[in-house]
Amino acid sequence: MVAQSFTEASTVLLDMDGTLLDLDYDSYFWNEYLPIRFSQIHNKTNNEATRIVHHALEKHRGTLNWYCTDFWSHEFQLDIIGLKTEISHLIAYRPETLAFMNQLVKMNKRVVLTTNAHPNVITLKNVATGLLTYVDEVVSSHDLGNPKEDQAFWHNLQSQLDFDPQKTIFVDDSSAVLNAAKRYGVGTTVHIATPSSKLPPKPCRDHPSINNLMDLLHPSMTLSITS
Numbered sequence: 001m002v003a004q005s006f007t008e009a010s011t012v013l014l015d016m017d018g019t020l021l022d023l024d025y026d027s028y029f030w031n032e033y034l035p036i037r038f039s040q041i042h043n044k045t046n047n048e049a050t051r052i053v054h055h056a057l058e059k060h061r062g063t064l065n066w067y068c069t070d071f072w073s074h075e076f077q078l079d080i081i082g083l084k085t086e087i088s089h090l091i092a093y094r095p096e097t098l099a100f101m102n103q104l105v106k107m108n109k110r111v112v113l114t115t116n117a118h119p120n121v122i123t124l125k126n127v128a129t130g131l132l133t134y135v136d137e138v139v140s141s142h143d144l145g146n147p148k149e150d151q152a153f154w155h156n157l158q159s160q161l162d163f164d165p166q167k168t169i170f171v172d173d174s175s176a177v178l179n180a181a182k183r184y185g186v187g188t189t190v191h192i193a194t195p196s197s198k199l200p201p202k203p204c205r206d207h208p209s210i211n212n213l214m215d216l217l218h219p220s221m222t223l224s225i226t227s
């Protein structure tokens with residue numbers, strides 16, 4: 001029987017960017033800050049730099065490379081983590097994340113940060129927020145060799161964590177990732193409709209879709225739409 005409410009779940013898998021942290025930092029970095037710094041470092045016009053950066057990003061979307069800072073440092077011939085650190089003061093929790101995490105630690109559940117972010121980005125974000133103090137374990141798709149979009153990720157995650165899919169809730173802002181988790185057999189998938197503080201909500205029909213993490217803890221919240 002799939003967990004129908006948050007209290008019935010024993011394992012909680014939480015995405016990082018756009019779920020616990022405001023996606024605006026990442027959107028701003030890749031779409032605006034990186035092209036500006038690329039143009040300065042490589043002596044290109046802003047338009048030229050923007051075109052090169054966006055074209056390259058689009059080419060690798062959805063792959064492990066797309067999430068890999070080492071790959072992009074090599075591809076763009078600059079230090080991605082160094083550049084990300086220049087604007088690390090913009091890294092921020094989403095509204096309600098801290099309230100949610102503080103409740104979660106009292107609930108005796110296994111809490112696993114489950115992210116496509118590179119380990120060095122996890123470190124950067126933890127230094128800025130202290131996020132890792134609220135989780136029991138951390139899994140980066142880079143350690144498992146496949147992004148969350150791939151079935152191989154979920155098979156490898158199962159080998160590593162030995163979680164009960166029926167008693168697991170997975171929260172993410174990517175419907176492609178949630179679809180992959182559901183296909184694998186994760187019992188309860190929850191979509192975050194408000195990943196960025198700068199964008200309007202974008203609900204998803206295939207999974208329960210929420211604006212605020214605290215909604216998960218509301219007694220009337222039904223999380224399964226499969227049965």
Ligand SMILES: [Mg+2]
Binds near residue numbers: 016018019172173174
């Ligand atoms: Mg995300």
